[in-house]
Amino acid sequence: MRDSIRKLEVRVEIAPSRPLRLVVAALILRKGAGGTEVFICQRKPDQPMSLKWEFPGGKIEPGEGPEEALARELNEELGIAADIGERVAQIRHKYRNGGAVDLQFFVVKQFRGPLENRIFNDMRWAPLATLPEYDFLAADLGLIRDLSEGKLLEKI
Numbered sequence: 001m002r003d004s005i006r007k008l009e010v011r012v013e014i015a016p017s018r019p020l021r022l023v024v025a026a027l028i029l030r031k032g033a034g035g036t037e038v039f040i041c042q043r044k045p046d047q048p049m050s051l052k053w054e055f056p057g058g059k060i061e062p063g064e065g066p067e068e069a070l071a072r073e074l075n076e077e078l079g080i081a082a083d084i085g086e087r088v089a090q091i092r093h094k095y096r097n098g099g100a101v102d103l104q105f106f107v108v109k110q111f112r113g114p115l116e117n118r119i120f121n122d123m124r125w126a127p128l129a130t131l132p133e134y135d136f137l138a139a140d141l142g143l144i145r146d147l148s149e150g151k152l153l154e155k156i
C-alpha cells in the first residue's frame, strides 16, 4: 500500500506539463509591382501540421530576447542576417492537441544574403492581398485577414 502511494507521488511530480511555447516570427516585407509582398514558408510533409503555411521563425530559447531569437531563427532557416524591426502583433492560441503558443510578429525590411530554402517544403513572396489563398496555421488566421485587408502595416 505504502509503495503504491509513493509511486503515485512520483508520477505527479514528473507529470509532463505543456508549457506555453514562446514563438517569434517575421513579416519580411518588400515592395512588389502590385504592392507590398511578404515572405511565406510551407512546412514539410513530415512535420507536425504538415504543408501548412507560416511565417519564418521559431521558439525563443532560454536566455534569449525575442529579437535575438528571431535573428537566429532567420539565419538558421533562411541563411539571412536580418535587421529585426517593430513588433506589430502578438497572438495567443490554443491548438486542439492542448499545446498553446504565444506568437510575436516582427517586421523585417532589411536583410543581407540571398534567401536560401534550408528546411521548408516551399517558400515564396506573396502579395498581401493573396494571403487568404494559402492554408496557414490556425493561429495565424486573424493576422492573415488583417494583412490582406491592408491593416496593421499602415504606418510601417
Ligand SMILES: Nc1nc2c([nH]c(=O)n2[C@@H]2O[C@H](COP(=O)(O)OP(=O)(O)OP(=O)(O)O)[C@@H](O)[C@H]2O)c(=O)[nH]1
Binding pocket: 021, 023, 024, 025, 048, 049, 053, 054, 055, 056, 057, 058, 059, 101, 103, 137, 138, 139, 140
Ligand atoms: N514559425 C512560425 N511558427 C508558428 C506560426 N504560427 C504558429 O502557430 N506557429 C507555431 O509555433 C511553433 C514554432 O515552433 P518551431 O518552428 O520552433 O518548431 P516546430 O514547428 O518544430 O514545433 P515543435 O518543436 O513545437 O514541434 C510551432 O508549434 C508552430 O506551429 C508562424 O506563423 N510561424
